[in-house]
Amino acid sequence: MLVALSFAMFACFIYLLISGRMSATTVLILVPTVFALIGGFAPDxxxxxxxxxxxxxxxxxxxxxxxxxxxxxxxxxxxxxxxxxxxxxxxxxxxxxxxxxxxxxxxxxxxxxxxxxxxxxxxxxxxxxxxxxxxxxxxxxxxxxxxxxxxxxxxxxxxxxxxxxxxxxxxxxxxxxxxxxxxxxxxxxxxxxxxxxxxxxxxxxxxxxxxxxxxxxxxxxxxxxxxxxxxxxxxxxxxxxxxxxxxxxxxxxxxxxxxxxxxxxxxxxxxxxxxxxxxxxxxxxxxxxxxxxxxxxxGMASALAQSIVDVIPNQVGPYMAVITALLSIPVTWLVSNDVFYFGMLPILAEAAGHYGITGAEMARASLVGQPVHILSPLVASTYLLVSRLDLNYGETQKFTIRWSVGASFVMLAVAVVLGIIPLYR
Known part of the structure; x- marks a missing residue:
């Protein structure tokens, strides 16, 4: 239930933010409140x-x-x-x-x-x-x-x-x-x-x-x-x-x-x-x-991270470093760095270890998504930037996301070509 609830909450959050139907402040307060009520968390x-x-x-x-x-x-x-x-x-x-x-x-x-x-x-x-x-x-x-x-x-x-x-x-x-x-x-x-x-x-x-x-x-x-x-x-x-x-x-x-x-x-x-x-x-x-x-x-953040790990088939094990890098792009936008690095990365690294991919290589791969993570609603300083420029938060996300994803792919491509992150092990 937590997984479905978290995906639905993020879908609603992104839609309202990007569509401009509500201000970022309103969305940040009301959307999680509504979904917490739906999930039965009202007392807490x-x-x-x-x-x-x-x-x-x-x-x-x-x-x-x-x-x-x-x-x-x-x-x-x-x-x-x-x-x-x-x-x-x-x-x-x-x-x-x-x-x-x-x-x-x-x-x-x-x-x-x-x-x-x-x-x-x-x-x-x-x-x-x-x-x-x-x-x-x-x-x-x-x-x-x-x-x-x-x-x-x-x-x-x-x-x-x-x-x-x-x-x-x-x-x-x-x-x-x-x-x-x-x-x-x-x-x-x-x-x-x-x-x-x-x-x-x-x-x-x-x-x-x-x-x-x-x-x-x-x-x-x-x-x-x-x-x-x-x-x-x-x-x-x-x-x-x-x-x-x-x-x-x-x-x-x-x-x-x-x-x-x-x-x-x-x-x-x-x-x-x-x-x-x-x-x-x-x-x-x-x-x-x-x-x-x-x-x-x-527990929505942890459940979301675990659900993503669970859907990765064993056959892709030799490519786990690149898969981790690609996963870090959307996942670090969705959840905090603590949840991703201390909750999700060790699980991915354990699977990768069976194929000879080292912890250091997995750590490097996990950082590829950071140019996109900076856009996350969990990153406080981005609100400062948007406010100082008097911009709409959702419109800023929509304009910037493709360029930030481009930065992540540039980082990944160079790292793979130089052997810093293994394509296949």
């Missing part, structure tokens, strides 16, 4: 959702204060010199702007956190997007490629889970994947060129004056250097995990506010100015906690 629904809220709360706090931090820095003019240099380098050429977007996105993605990618890149490029009227779904698609691959760095999460589940060294999983990951980076730049050519054909190359892009502000003086020093220290602390990420951004936001807007009235004005955008992200994010809590606590 409250506890399930509370567990989902506890799961999402640290990320929610992180995103709220990360938004506040970067919005304060934007108001303080920290990104103005970057915008001036970017405009000087790319002008009003959509091709160069999109390539610059991907380049900056990948640089920031080295910290393994999607929220910082979106906040920093959009803070730098948003004036250009708006001035030229560039396609924001294209922008979202490109940045999702950056975070999908950045998430695969050893400190990003999925790679560590795969290595732990297979009980192998991190270096045995990640190091061989460097070339396939670089191929995905090249794919993103190719996408930027395609999108840029489309936009160049639509709007042409525009002559831009930086005074049209940058709000006139008083000379930042020492504050500019202080803000950049604070941001560098914050980013380094995030990578080193000196403190929990959410707490680091809380401290950073407080210091940034105090340094740049020392007067109480000015602080209140900044908070009021950005409250609608922050509230929009927080609302959508905590709505997702209903979906996450019910999906996991009812």
């Amino acid at each position: 629904m409250g506890d399930m959702v509370v567990k989902g809220i506890k799961t999402i709360a640290p990320t929610g706090v992180l995103l709220i204060f990360a938004m506040m931090y970067f919005m304060v820095m934007t108001d303080a003019g920290m990104f103005d010199p970057i915008v001036k240099r970017i405009v000087g380098a790319v002008g009003g050429d959509p091709v160069k702007i999109f390539i610059g977007t991907v380049a900056l996105g990948y640089i920031v993605a080295l910290d393994g956190d999607g929220a910082t990618v979106y906040m920093i890149t959009l803070s730098a490029f948003m004036p250009l997007y708006r001035r030229l009227g560039l396609s924001l779904p294209m922008v979202a698609c490109l940045l999702l490629q950056c975070t999908g691959i950045g998430n695969l760095l050893p400190w990003g999460g999925p790679t560590a889970r795969a290595a732990a589940a297979m009980k192998v060294e991190m270096s045995d999983v990640f190091t061989p994947l460097i070339l396939p990951l670089l191929a995905c980076v090249a794919w993103a730049f190719f996408m930027a060129w395609i999108f840029g050519m489309r936009e160049r054909k639509r709007i042409g190359v525009v002559t831009i004056d930086t005074t049209q892009l940058i709000e006139h502000r008083a000379d930042a003086g020492w504050k500019l250097y202080f803000n950049w020093a604070l941001t560098i220290v914050l980013m380094a602390s995030l990578v080193l995990e000196i403190l929990p990420l959410s707490y680091l951004f809380m401290i950073g936001a407080a210091i940034a506010m105090l340094a740049n807007f020392p007067q109480y009235k000015a602080q209140q004005e900044v908070i009021a100015k950005h409250a609608p955008a922050i509230l929009s992200v927080a609302t959508m994010l905590f709505s997702a906690s209903v979906f996450i809590g019910i999906l996991n606590e009812t």
